[in-house]
Amino acid sequence: MTAPSYRSFRDITAEIFSRRKEDPIRHILVLTYEFDDQQLQNLVCGNDLETDFELRQAQLKVLCDIRPVVIYDSRKTPEAPKLPQFLELHPWKSGAWSCHHSKAYLIVTTTRVHLVLGSFNLTFTGLFRNREVFDYFCWGGGASDEIQQSDPRLLWEWADFLRRFCLARVRESSHSALLTIVEALDERLLAMPVPTTVPVEHLVVSGYAEAGADSRLAGLDQLVQRWAEFFPGELPFAALAVSPFFDLQAGTGDGGFAAALKSRFPSIERLSLVTSELAARDLSRRHFGGVNRGELFLVPELVPEEERKSLATDSGGQGNSLNGAEIRRKLHAKLLILEGKSGCMVYLGSANFSTKAWLGANFELGLVRRVEPADKLRESILHGIRARPEDHYATLPETIPVAASPLADDEGYSEDGYFPGFVEMVSLQPGTEPEHFRFVFELVEAGNRADTGTLDDYEISWGGVRLQPRWTNGSESLSQNLPRREFSQLLVGGRNLCLKHRLYREHAYYLPFQYHGELVAERESFVHPTSWDWMSYYLNPGSSTAGVGTPGEFVPGEASGEDLPDSSFFAVEREKNPVIAMQAYLSQFSRVEREFAARRRRIDSLPAEQRIAELRGHVAEPLAALSRILLREVPADVTRQAGSLDSSAFKLGELLLLARRLAKGLPPPEAALFEAWIRPVVALLRGLSGATTAPAKERPDGRLLGDYVAFVLEGEGR
Known part of the structure; x- marks a missing residue:
């Protein structure tokens, strides 16, 4: 509770x-x-x-x-x-x-x-x-x-x-x-x-269906089941419902939810409905399903003086600001209580007092609980929801004309005919070229959908980028390749795609996209613009959880994310002086080594069944993200002086040495967490230096870069 x-x-x-x-x-x-x-x-x-x-x-x-x-x-x-x-x-x-x-x-x-x-x-x-x-x-x-x-x-x-x-x-x-x-x-x-x-509370699920099932669950059937479990051999004699919405026109078709409830529980003689003054205008006696006794209690939208005082007391010192203010609170609570001789069953959750909610049209979720004794439960609910004590049932008409009835639920909707319901899912996936991405539209099979139309009927954009889907088969469509730089500029403000109908341009719809597994695994490398930024986060984790951004920090989407401002944690003359840059990097990287060595020691003490997940999430994946960032930072075309040590090679080499130390002594399944991302690092280092695994004395090339890379790679066998 x-x-x-x-x-x-x-x-x-x-x-x-x-x-x-x-x-x-x-x-x-x-x-x-x-x-x-x-x-x-x-x-x-x-x-x-x-x-x-x-x-x-x-x-x-x-x-x-x-x-x-x-x-x-x-x-x-x-x-x-x-x-x-x-x-x-x-x-x-x-x-x-x-x-x-x-x-x-x-x-x-x-x-x-x-x-x-x-x-x-x-x-x-x-x-x-x-x-x-x-x-x-x-x-x-x-x-x-x-x-x-x-x-x-x-x-x-x-x-x-x-x-x-x-x-x-x-x-x-x-x-x-x-x-x-x-x-x-x-x-x-x-x-x-x-x-x-014996359990006294259960979930109640309505409208959901398991994969491959032909029918959806009805919450009302579960209500019957749970009552029988809580009170075997006993039937409820009264029901009380708190709801802001009801069936559009009770008494027609299947007779509305009250009639359905009465058919499952014929013993119910009294039904009490609690709703807002506005909703009560559309109720009739047919909404009560033919019970012997109906009651209607109203909850005013305007907050009464007693509640105003309570709000002022709970306002954290702002009580005076409520003096003289007109405060309104709409009723949105949903409760259903069945009362028997031995106690009550209370439902709370998302379901209104309607057939859509309880017979499987909507997707609903709630909780039922056995409550006993229940002598004052009814009064406490009416008081807690601020319902007035006057019974308004006698003022209700027998029925309301269909034409006079509004939509029953402001959380329901109707079809407008243009929603792209034929799109099952949109995902962002690696493109056909390195450092590129593309969107994949998965479509509902034509024979299994009621929605008409195709992607050609819509202009599709992602931020300021216009997408051009190309059909590949009947169930998938691919966009053009998008370079990484456009992706990084839309880390914020680019969460959804916009589909605007070409003929009826006032109809625009927004669809979020999901991530392909490969991009999910690389997610850290997207939000850390540089290796310095990655180290800033892992060495100062507290700064990221305070709800306030780092001073001087850029907002992704406003800048390309290629450069950090001078006020970032490690402001140094990075590329202007390679020696100073490498010294500063090594100073901070030594702290990274200590941090991840401590993580490895902590994980060593865990039970075997927990080790893989902890190693993956707290050691291997973060370091893999750093490796991808460093690989991204390698200059495409650089003229190196003979005997020079390239800063990219140095950073990658230090990371490789750390990975080897952390993986040393691990069982093969755990060591494999490192091997997958180590391989491209090794390949790049060899390519940068032309190094081989031959012993140093057998190599004719004695340049500083080649010697350093050879030292790192020879560490594989140590």
């Missing part, structure tokens, strides 16, 4: 962020209908959710490590000029007249797993203005923690939900970070004891 001190999602995240030095964040996963780019940026960068800040290079490096995953409704992709790459956005295609409606927030730290389920989207209104409902769960941490440990069986259900319903949709083949998240949850679960008591 939610800890009493956590009155909002902001309270929870603020506590997690305050502990990040001793308990760093490892993974972030968000399920939402829509998001504001500022609030999403704040969440994934560890800032207060109300902060308005400009993304800096330091945060890019942190996101590169965490690789946050966001799953949201495909038609709510914003232009999002602030969102960076390596923030993994997955638009969920749900079809006409339905949507991806689930709301869940997972934050995994080194010692804890935090999960929030509720009714709010990751938007400013959802976080700060609406009346919402949520519950918070925490697993792990120390025995002295004030947060009560949640049932691990609920975490198992959550991991199972991600594995069964989400992995296939977010394309595991694209190296999504979701697979790593699921594996991390499985690892944590292995260390948790399983309670012997």
